Amino acid sequence: MAVFARLISSRFMRSVLRTAVPLVVVLVAVMVVGAVMAPDGRGATYRLLVNFLITVVIVVALQMFTGNSGIVSWGHAAFVGIGAYSTAWFSVPMVIKEDIFPGLPAWMMGAEWGLVPCLLVSTAIGALAAAVVGLAICRMKETAMAMSTLGLLVIAHGIYSNWEGWTRGTEGVYALPTNTTIYIACGFACLAVLLAVMFKYSRVGLRLQASREDPLSAESTGVSVVRARYFAWVASAAMSALAGSLWAQFNLAFGPAQFYYAQVFAILSMLVIGGLATVSGALVGAGITTVIFEVLRGVENEGNLFGIEVPQISGLAQMILALITLLILIFRPNGLLAWWELDGWIVKARDRFWKGGRKLAPDAGEKGGE
Amino acid sequence: MPAEQGQGPAAVVQSSETAADGTLSAREVVKHFRGVHALDGVSLTLQPGEIVGLIGPNGSGKTTLLNVLSGIYPPTSGRVWCRGRDVTTRKPHVIAHLGVGRTFQNIRLFSHLTVRQNVEVGSVSGRKVEGVDHQADVDRLLDRFSLSGSAEAQALSLPYGAQRRVEIARALAGRPLFLLLDEPAAGMNEAESDQLLETIMGVRKDFGCGVLIVDHDLRLIMRLCERIHVLAEGVTLATGTPQEVRADRQVIDVFLGDALKDDV
Incomplete structure (x- = not known):
């Protein structure tokens, strides 16, 4: 008990709770809206909110690696795919599996697992795959590393598209059971946020951030940059695979095209818009991008923007998202939240609000560290 | 990879001697950058608890020696020893774990x-x-x-x-047991440089670490260091106490010149 009490009162836990609590509140609010608006678990709004919560897991997973290491990964969609395909192997009913996955060994053919075992096995396979490729990737220099993650994406896509016996190639997979509800999606989104915040404030996370700022002086300070990157790479890939499994058990049918450039671009845009350096940025970016996409999809499909007729252009959502990402990169290159988590912004806003009313303490100017 | 040099039994004896002590040392370190001889056979030993100054004109190889000692560059030939271990080709973080801390010329x-x-x-x-x-x-x-x-x-x-x-x-x-400071007084005025002197003296007293300091501020170096190592064009020009170095004809000719007469 004493150990537990000390942990709670430590600087680490205080930082974790201060940052994670506002984010969890936002996620739970999203869940409540969904549960109230669609108590039967159906309809477009419900689908949108559940997919948003799963997207949060994907973006937060990417933030763990890319945000702390400063190395852009183009390959995380491959791990989302690993999670989705692994889930299909262990959950699709046997009768269908014999038809769509003729390559599976007998013991896997019979598996019709539920939510939790599927999540576990997907996460494990994702972590294993990352642990193997990470041995090579994490030893490279920063730019080479980013390039090789792109290679990883292309290789994974090649496998998903051509390994007929296990993936059904480009025809895609179907008949997964619906196991992900809004409560489960929200639970895992909260867990992902909590883990990412804990990682950021942990020793490994701190070392990794130091290497992002200056790899050479981090090494000279005693940081094994390769080890820090490897740890984050595996952890973040495992979380991506978990998200892939949740996603597959909600969307039920998918193909290799669902884990490729368009998705990578969308995920990265979310992170860039919100801000790479913070977990809050991942959440805010995912929220803003989801809303923009939703509004623009309406325009694309129905030629209707808030009741005004506009011409239908296919691919409009992608173009606008690219434009917004570009503007953010030019005018606010560190993203909307830049270097401060939501709790930091709340403190800033409070200080500004009080400024008119009472005099600030002399040292208050240093607090924000502009 | 540094080239192995066949130096015969003498080199072996020297190595085993080095292996026994608790110092940080460079042995006959050579570092070439595409034909530029930044270091051409420099040996330097830093004991825990002593303050050593490393001076020399611009381009004489001071920072390169610091980078070799802290593992940022592997030397072209020669060895680096830290507390009895050969760390010549080890990564900087391994050397940091053994107790070598450093700062950078342009703050990093x-x-x-x-x-x-x-x-x-x-x-x-x-x-x-x-x-x-x-x-x-x-x-x-x-x-x-x-x-x-x-x-x-x-x-x-x-x-x-x-x-x-x-x-x-x-x-x-x-x-750290050894602290390498690369131009800590750069851009400081006299009062700040005096304060830095106090700081480094205090660090040695309270942490007991050996300090190797590179700086152009001779007023600081002469007052701070027990031993001074002078580099010029990648080779050791002189080494000794501040008094000895100050009196060395070669040092005065090549590097110190008028600066000494004015400042000290």
């Missing part, structure tokens, strides 16, 4: 991390010592270097002088 902080986090990285990544209370250590160092007030500010938001202090605090947080 973790700019977007807070001052506290900068020092914390040093504490949790440096030389391993049983039973260290990292938080308490970090607090003490912040206090010692007058950084407590700006502990939560981003490092890049601090004025130049304070950033220099953060860099020294970060290096010390790793519990």
